[in-house]
Amino acid sequence: MSFILTFLGKGGVGRSTVAIAAAKRLASQGERVLLVSADPSSSFDLLLGVSLSQEKQEIETNLSAVQLRSTHLLEVSWEQVKQLEAEYLRSPTLKNVYGQELGILPGMDEALALNAIREYDQSGKYDVIIYDGANSFATLRMFGIPEMLNWYIRRFSQVLSESDVVKALSPFIQPITSAILNVGWSSDDLNSNSTTKANQMLEEGQKAVSDPRRVAAYLVTTTEPTAKATAKYLWGSAQQINLTVGGLILNQAEISEEIAAEFAQIPVSNLPKTSDWLSLGQALPDFRQAVNSPKPLTIDSAKGQVKVFLPGFTKQQVKLTQYGTELTVEAGDQRHNIYLPPTLKGKSVKGAKFQDNYLIISL
Amino acid sequence: MSFILTFLGKGGVGRSTVAIAAAKRLASQGERVLLVSADPSSSFDLLLGVSLSQEKQEIETNLSAVQLRSTHLLEVSWEQVKQLEAEYLRSPTLKNVYGQELGILPGMDEALALNAIREYDQSGKYDVIIYDGANSFATLRMFGIPEMLNWYIRRFSQVLSESDVVKALSPFIQPITSAILNVGWSSDDLNSNSTTKANQMLEEGQKAVSDPRRVAAYLVTTTEPTAKATAKYLWGSAQQINLTVGGLILNQAEISEEIAAEFAQIPVSNLPKTSDWLSLGQALPDFRQAVNSPKPLTIDSAKGQVKVFLPGFTKQQVKLTQYGTELTVEAGDQRHNIYLPPTLKGKSVKGAKFQDNYLIISL
Numbered sequence: 001m002s003f004i005l006t007f008l009g010k011g012g013v014g015r016s017t018v019a020i021a022a023a024k025r026l027a028s029q030g031e032r033v034l035l036v037s038a039d040p041s042s043s044f045d046l047l048l049g050v051s052l053s054q055e056k057q058e059i060e061t062n063l064s065a066v067q068l069r070s071t072h073l074l075e076v077s078w079e080q081v082k083q084l085e086a087e088y089l090r091s092p093t094l095k096n097v098y099g100q101e102l103g104i105l106p107g108m109d110e111a112l113a114l115n116a117i118r119e120y121d122q123s124g125k126y127d128v129i130i131y132d133g134a135n136s137f138a139t140l141r142m143f144g145i146p147e148m149l150n151w152y153i154r155r156f157s158q159v160l161s162e163s164d165v166v167k168a169l170s171p172f173i174q175p176i177t178s179a180i181l182n183v184g185w186s187s188d189d190l191n192s193n194s195t196t197k198a199n200q201m202l203e204e205g206q207k208a209v210s211d212p213r214r215v216a217a218y219l220v221t222t223t224e225p226t227a228k229a230t231a232k233y234l235w236g237s238a239q240q241i242n243l244t245v246g247g248l249i250l251n252q253a254e255i256s257e258e259i260a261a262e263f264a265q266i267p268v269s270n271l272p273k274t275s276d277w278l279s280l281g282q283a284l285p286d287f288r289q290a291v292n293s294p295k296p297l298t299i300d301s302a303k304g305q306v307k308v309f310l311p312g313f314t315k316q317q318v319k320l321t322q323y324g325t326e327l328t329v330e331a332g333d334q335r336h337n338i339y340l341p342p343t344l345k346g347k348s349v350k351g352a353k354f355q356d357n358y359l360i361i362s363l
Numbered sequence: 364m365s366f367i368l369t370f371l372g373k374g375g376v377g378r379s380t381v382a383i384a385a386a387k388r389l390a391s392q393g394e395r396v397l398l399v400s401a402d403p404s405s406s407f408d409l410l411l412g413v414s415l416s417q418e419k420q421e422i423e424t425n426l427s428a429v430q431l432r433s434t435h436l437l438e439v440s441w442e443q444v445k446q447l448e449a450e451y452l453r454s455p456t457l458k459n460v461y462g463q464e465l466g467i468l469p470g471m472d473e474a475l476a477l478n479a480i481r482e483y484d485q486s487g488k489y490d491v492i493i494y495d496g497a498n499s500f501a502t503l504r505m506f507g508i509p510e511m512l513n514w515y516i517r518r519f520s521q522v523l524s525e526s527d528v529v530k531a532l533s534p535f536i537q538p539i540t541s542a543i544l545n546v547g548w549s550s551d552d553l554n555s556n557s558t559t560k561a562n563q564m565l566e567e568g569q570k571a572v573s574d575p576r577r578v579a580a581y582l583v584t585t586t587e588p589t590a591k592a593t594a595k596y597l598w599g600s601a602q603q604i605n606l607t608v609g610g611l612i613l614n615q616a617e618i619s620e621e622i623a624a625e626f627a628q629i630p631v632s633n634l635p636k637t638s639d640w641l642s643l644g645q646a647l648p649d650f651r652q653a654v655n656s657p658k659p660l661t662i663d664s665a666k667g668q669v670k671v672f673l674p675g676f677t678k679q680q681v682k683l684t685q686y687g688t689e690l691t692v693e694a695g696d697q698r699h700n701i702y703l704p705p706t707l708k709g710k711s712v713k714g715a716k717f718q719d720n721y722l723i724i725s726l
Binding site: 040151 | 375376403434452457460464465466472474497498501510515519527592595689695697699700
């Protein structure tokens with residue numbers, strides 16, 4: 001299992017520079033590092049001084065790097081989909097569609113990138129994977145996929161099982177499937193088998209993203225007001241997908257009292273004005289210390305209390321709703337449906353307050 | 364119908380500043396302008412000096428502004444989906460899922476933003492809509508939706524009609540639909556009615572994006588090598604979704620011979636180092652002149668020639684493939700399936716060359 005590290009901040013603050021410096025430092029300390037760039041232009045190459053491609057390459061001892069290209073990743077994934085279809089269907093039809101024809105729709109970049117990271121992680125070849133996203137809002141959407149998709153599947157499979165359409169279809173499913181499927185399973189078997197595998201993958205992903213020993217983010221900013229505003233927003237938004245923010249890296253400036261106060265709950269480091277990778281690397285924090293930074297979500301079953309860390313937001317920017325058994329926190333243009341343990345599930349909210357950057361809910 | 368304008372460039376080059384200056388100038392010239400920000404943080408507000416929200420507000424004479432929030436837009440769209448379901452199904456089930464529960468998955472931001480722009484356009488209230496995306500790669504994915512989705516629907520409806528699954532299902536569709544649907548239509552009617560509406564919307568979108576009187580993009584860059592590399596990449600990538608790039612805006616620098624040569628096919632303007640909106644606005648080009656910039660795609664049926672404008676790429680970065688009747692150009696991490704007129708459709712590629720930033724295909 002790799003430690004997956006990413007950097008969040010406004011465009012132009014030096015996120016990619018920090019990612020490269022971090023990769024070089026960790027590699028020099030003997031960790032096997034993979035640097036993953038999601039920037040499809042040659043901008044990242046100019047910083048790195050190496051021309052990357054969709055095939056990963058070793059650029060220094062212990063340090064490999066790759067540029068993700070969605071067109072390539074989609075082609076590979078499409079072949080897997082076609083193989084799966086061929087296994088299950090007597091006469092597969094997708095074989096007539098070629099991966100080389102498929103264009104990229106919004107959302108595919110993030111889904112394909114997360115899948116690529118998952119595969120690099122599972123390869124066991126890397127101690128650290130550093131992901132440099134082209135945009136931090138999109139990076140948060142990407143790391144939110146397991147949690148969000150898991151919720152949609154849970155919620156809608158429940159709704160669909162109660163639906164007239166599904167009830168009306170079910171007597172027809174058995175004869176139809178046996179007519180077209182290449183396997184002897186009943187629809188129940190097939191369903192549970194294929195969904196179990198997908199569910200497992202999503203649940204593992206969700207567990208990894210919420211574990212700061214597995215995945216951590218660090219904020220990067222300059223002293224520019226717009227850059228600081230974006231960093232603060234990203235800090236709060238990361239909590240909404242259970243992603244721990246380990247600290248703040250202030251680029252090319254001294255740490256002022258104001259900055260230290262604004263980001264009081266996490267360690268703040270600063271980088272000197274230099275393009276020397278060694279000096280930059282030495283100024284970076286120890287990323288494994290992310291485990292000591294505030295956890296996005298703490299649930300105390302005995303006390304019936306849920307604590308949600310939501311820095312960077314005012315009380316007015318946070319909304320709590322409860323529908324049936326769902327407890328939903330809305331902030332940072334994301335909705336977080338909190339999965340409660342059995343002892344708290346279904347209980348009504350007795351009270352909620354927003355204090356010291358925490359939303360504290362009593363059940 | 365509005366003129367839709369967007370700015371493409373690396374993060375931090377001043378895209379939002381240019382968008383605001385453009386909006387203010389056009390409004391002062393008497394055009395009714397809507398400024399749409401996709402930045403969910405307060406960073407855009409700091410530049411504008413106004414606190415925006417999901418409800419549009421008039422901030423100056425002729426100038427309104429709005430901050431898109433996907434959580435809000437999804438809630439509104441979900442209500443429409445539920446109404447549609449209630450119209451067609453005897454006992455709708457989606458009514459039990461509330462818009463306030465729904466989280467945001469990758470891709471939703473772009474789909475919801477494009478739909479919002481479409482609705483603002485159709486309202487007839489604005490002469491110009493300026494869209495400031497949070498990230499330019501995502502902006503291109505967004506404007507590519509109509510073309511890409513249209514292709515997927517065309518391609519897969521053809522494949523599915525040949526599929527065993529669909530053939531096996533079709534005798535069951537009539538009895539099932541009449542059992543659960545709230546309307547008397549046959550499955551064919553229903554299918555053609557609902558798909559026609561969606562297809563029309565996509566085709567109108569595709570037509571608008573490829574018409575520089577309707578939609579145009581301008582590049583923004585500084586003299587930083589990484590910013591220039593990103594601008595060049597975005598220039599080429601925009602052509603892949605048939606989006607015309609009207610010109611380049613160089614922020615806070617004099618136009619060098621080198622820059623003028625690198626972007627020779629489009630007009631280059633430059634902005635002074637000032638935060639005065641009036642001076643910035645005066646230095647901006649006339650955006651309606653985008654019609655005079657190179658067209659992404661020119662098809663000469665008589666000569667059997669297809670010309671694709673692909674600036675910023677080398678010959679090695681462009682790939683042309685033909686499968687069956689599909690002609691696909693791959694460049695800029697996107698695949699463009701070229702829709703040929705009936706006289707050229709199905710013809711084999713006789714030759715192709717890459718010359719002066721054009722891919723010239725002979726059929």
